[in-house]
Amino acid sequence: MSATDDLPPLRDVIRRHELSAKKSLGQNFLLDLNLTGRIARAAGPLEGATVIEVGPGPGGLTRALITNGASKVIAIERDARAVAALQEIAAHYPGRLEIIEGDALDFDWQAHVAGPTRIAANLPYNIATALLIGWLTAEPWPPWYDTMVLMFQREVAERITAAPGSKAYGRLSILANWRCETKILFDIAPTAFVPPPKVTSSVVRFIPRITPLPCDRRMLERVTEAAFGQRRKMLRQSLRSASADPIPALEAAGIAPTARAEEISVEGFVALANALSSGAANT
Numbered sequence: 001m002s003a004t005d006d007l008p009p010l011r012d013v014i015r016r017h018e019l020s021a022k023k024s025l026g027q028n029f030l031l032d033l034n035l036t037g038r039i040a041r042a043a044g045p046l047e048g049a050t051v052i053e054v055g056p057g058p059g060g061l062t063r064a065l066i067t068n069g070a071s072k073v074i075a076i077e078r079d080a081r082a083v084a085a086l087q088e089i090a091a092h093y094p095g096r097l098e099i100i101e102g103d104a105l106d107f108d109w110q111a112h113v114a115g116p117t118r119i120a121a122n123l124p125y126n127i128a129t130a131l132l133i134g135w136l137t138a139e140p141w142p143p144w145y146d147t148m149v150l151m152f153q154r155e156v157a158e159r160i161t162a163a164p165g166s167k168a169y170g171r172l173s174i175l176a177n178w179r180c181e182t183k184i185l186f187d188i189a190p191t192a193f194v195p196p197p198k199v200t201s202s203v204v205r206f207i208p209r210i211t212p213l214p215c216d217r218r219m220l221e222r223v224t225e226a227a228f229g230q231r232r233k234m235l236r237q238s239l240r241s242a243s244a245d246p247i248p249a250l251e252a253a254g255i256a257p258t259a260r261a262e263e264i265s266v267e268g269f270v271a272l273a274n275a276l277s278s279g280a281a282n283t
Helices: 010-016 033-042 060-067 080-092 128-136 154-161 171-179 217-229 235-241 247-252 266-281
Strands: 050-054 072-077 097-101 117-122 147-153 180-188 201-208
Touching (some): 010 080, 033 180, 033 201, 050 060, 060 080, 080 097, 147 180, 154 201, 171 217, 235 247
């Protein structure tokens, strides 16, 4: 953490504002300033950038983002108790912190950003995947952000970054890696949080691909849902919920009808979605 941050310790902020973490909001507060600084630095050079943060809580990461150079942080927070704590940071750094009290799932991101934008957040665990899918399916593409550095439960991080052939590989792996380059940067132990979660957390970086493989996103989502919904079955069977006769599309994509979902690469699923789209257009 930068030495220029002379705000009160986070534990004092939590005590003054009675910020006991709410399970209903998926809250676990990260108080280790070395770790919040590391997350902020992982988002890349922040000078001149706007950073979106979801679920800032008492503002540990918020402070790190500002002291590491972010020209502006837009913090979306549902908890009114935390908003009061964040207002102290806003007063300390005039013009550099915009606080929006509301639900991130209903937020119009593009209406609030202009210029280089990053997303950096210790996401509330109960909406983390839904938020991520919303950002990965943004239109038009490339999206309005140029980097995301997000914290998830380790199990979710492994699903995001999984390679074909692994048990963690699934719909989220394909959607994430079709449109972004993904990497787990580091883990964070439960003891770094208040209250400590039961699982290890991981920080994942997403860099959007400027030109992902052309594909009908909705068809890709439909195909992966069918394939992994019955992942133990051969694709010639599991894909029947997406196509009455999937064999021609499988053959056009160069995929054996006897293959199973976890064996197929991102490129393979894109080819399959494209084959099904062209087949549907010709019927």
